[in-house]
Amino acid sequence: MKALRLTFESFRFAWDALKGNLLRTVLSLLGVTVGIFSIISVFAVVDSLEANVRQSMSFVGDKVIYVNKWPWSFGPGTPWWKYFNRPVPTVREFRALQRSLSPSSNKGVAIFANTSGNTFKAGSNSMTSCSLEGVSYDFYVVSDVPLAEGRYFTPQEVESARSVAIIGADIAENLFPNRSALGQTFKAKGFTFTVIGVLQKEGKKLLDTPSNDANCLIPFGMFTKIFAIASGGGGGVTPTIGVKGVDADPGLLNLESEVQGLMRTIRGLKPRQEDNFSLNRPEMLANAITSLFSVIGVAGAVIGSFAMLVGGFGIANIMFVSVKERTNIIGIQKSLGAKNYFILFQFLFEAVFLCLLGGGAGIFLVFLITAIPQDAMPLFLSAGNITLGLTVSVVIGMLAGIIPAVLAANLDPVIAIRAK
Structure with a gap:
């Protein structure tokens, strides 16, 4: 008081x-x-x-380890040409990781690849500078796929490499103005695709980073038909393998060790040989x-x-x-x-x-x-x-x-x- x-x-x-x-x-x-x-x-x-x-930078995902040919950052004095002759990740390696990784250490494994500068056409409408991205079924686990309309791929659509697509908001607005894009068809790289989903609009980003607004997702098998990369690279397209970690593995140390060991075994590296692949993590960019x-x-x-x-x-x-x-x-x-x-x-x-x-x-x-x-x-x-x-x-x-x-x-x- x-x-x-x-x-x-x-x-x-x-x-x-x-x-x-x-x-x-x-x-x-x-x-x-x-x-x-x-x-x-x-x-x-x-x-x-x-x-x-x-x-x-949200497109890189969270708690994900990416298997790439190139590292996202180079150490002081590291020659860039050291990585030039490395093999790119392949579908065979993706399948091997899917089979061999412990179910308790990861939520999903996906392989994906993309190209930019593509032209999409639907009737008299067209749009240039579009990205075309081939993804495996678990891509939605590794990376966020926010849908405004429609649905995601089914396992059967991905495995049978059907010509279905999930398109960005800008693509939907340009190709199918004043109407729903669901069920409509468009052409890309000489193939006809049916729209099964439309991504949420992201708008303008501060950095010039990949945007879903001009991106088109298709099954990875269909993507390999277009660019012939099923055996590990073609047409300048390099696939990436992403492994989603679990919350019970802080820092993803256990997952990183397991992926590293499996990749060395798959590629037949001897104990004294250096890794001929890079394990990249979003934390590198975040830090x-x-x-x-x-x-x-x-x-x-x-x-x-x-x-x-x-x-x-x-x-x-x-x-x-x-x-x-x-x-x-x-x-x-x-x-x-x-x-x-x-x-x-x-x-x-x-x-x-x-x-x-x-x-x-x-x-x-x-x-x-x-x-x-x-x-x-x-x-x-x-x-x-x-x-x-x-x-x-x-x-x-x-x-x-x-x-x-x-x-x-x-x-x-x-x-x-x-x-x-």
């Missing part, structure tokens, strides 16, 4: 001081507002940029992205902290002036029995209160910016950044107000009452 009364009294003193010197208070708060705005806006932009980059944006965030925070420092000095200045102006009142309060901690808390609360007002204004300005519609990179203000902004405001208020508050608390009541 005593603490609540103390807080209420301090709030009333702070509010009276703010109203009594409104213009001076507002000008002093501008420094805190600009400082918090600078820091939180940088973090909001960095978080939004990172989220959009990660969303743009690189996290490291990059951590550096950007720290740099932005350092720059914003200078503006925050100026705001802190402004609050400290106004608190020194406030102590000077209210010295006589402090003396009267002490003569009436007010304890030192009451005076200390009163001025410290006022400094924190002022900083919270300035910080809240800065956060509100950031919120207004994030409310502006953005197509390329939508901005958002997270609860963590709001909490960070308010916490920084409180800390700056305490640092700026502690010295004036201590000076006020230690004033001699007799000398303070006589002050003019």
